Amino acid sequence: MVVTGFHSIEEKIRASKGKDKAYAPAGLKLYYSKPGPRVKKILAAAKEAGIPAIQSDDKKLDTLVAGLDETLRDHRGLVMEIEGGEKQTANIVDFDSWIKTHSGDLPENKNRLIVVILDSVTDPHNVGAIIRSCDQFGAALVVLPEHNSASDIAGNEVIGRTSAGASAWVPVAIVNNLVRAAEQLKNAGFWIYGADAGGENCRKIEFAQKSVIIMGSEGTGIAQLLEKQCDTIVSIPTCGKIDSLNVSVAAGVLLYELSK
The missing domain is CATH 3.40.1280.10 (SPOUT methyltransferase, trefoil knot domain)
Structure with missing residues (x-):
């Protein structure tokens, strides 16, 4: 699964650091191109959470988001990739x-x-x-x-x-x-x-x-x-x-x- 949008990526990083780690997304990885101030802040939070970040170029990021809805393809230089893991999140309740x-x-x-x-x-x-x-x-x-x-x-x-x-x-x-x-x-x-x-x-x-x-x-x-x-x-x-x-x-x- 591929995630774009600064807010969404930040929340998944926060969830991976939270107390309910059994419900946090697994296999998180970030790809970024030229980082601006906001991206640098997100990358710092990812580093603290132990999430790897790989510097690439916009062409690579464009390829990653190609299968998303058109409204989600504007990655703004940052993409999160989630491999495997449990899709259920901690806020889904019985x-x-x-x-x-x-x-x-x-x-x-x-x-x-x-x-x-x-x-x-x-x-x-x-x-x-x-x-x-x-x-x-x-x-x-x-x-x-x-x-x-x-x-x-x-x-x-x-x-x-x-x-x-x-x-x-x-x-x-x-x-x-x-x-x-x-x-x-x-x-x-x-x-x-x-x-x-x-x-x-x-x-x-x-x-x-x-x-x-x-x-x-x-x-x-x-x-x-x-x-x-x-x-x-x-x-x-x-x-x-x-x-x-x-x-x-x-x-x-x-x-x-x-x-x-």
Whole structure:
């Protein structure tokens, strides 16, 4: 696997130095051309982590990234290569275990617990951007369905780059059935909010301490059976001439409202 993007590379280096080394990517190697200040900083961190770095030229780096999505080929003089190793990362969690840990009332020092469910959000750019917002606004978990979504968090470098590296840290659970997951969250004391046009104004809602936001596909919205699990449908008041916000932008707005 080949990785580009300074943020993504830095996060993989940090993960290799972390306490959960069993989950860190194995076989890391850096290739660089003429290093600027940012690349030199990354190379220093790699040296400290024991990751080899090989100086090469842009032609070699261009060859390494040739098989990537076009948006990821701008290597800016630095490429990470990962050979073998476990793709599972430390932030991929077991949903059932997470629920057991977070059932019941919140501790006194915790004023809110936020979970984000993504239903049929298949564009990895959107998933990455939402995960980045989850990191910034303190969401405790992102839940993705195993099928019909961009759920390859460990191996999808579009997600890693769009999230600015947050996909290596924000807890993510991959589940077989989102409806069952929503039911489990409700039983654990969470209030379920579905994001959709025509719902209650999010600015007027007093969100529950344990809140779940469900974001649906831009084309079809939230699946009918999953929408039935929602306690409240919420919407973002807008004044534009088009009918809706991009799903990642909408998620960021709602997460901001929840974090206030």
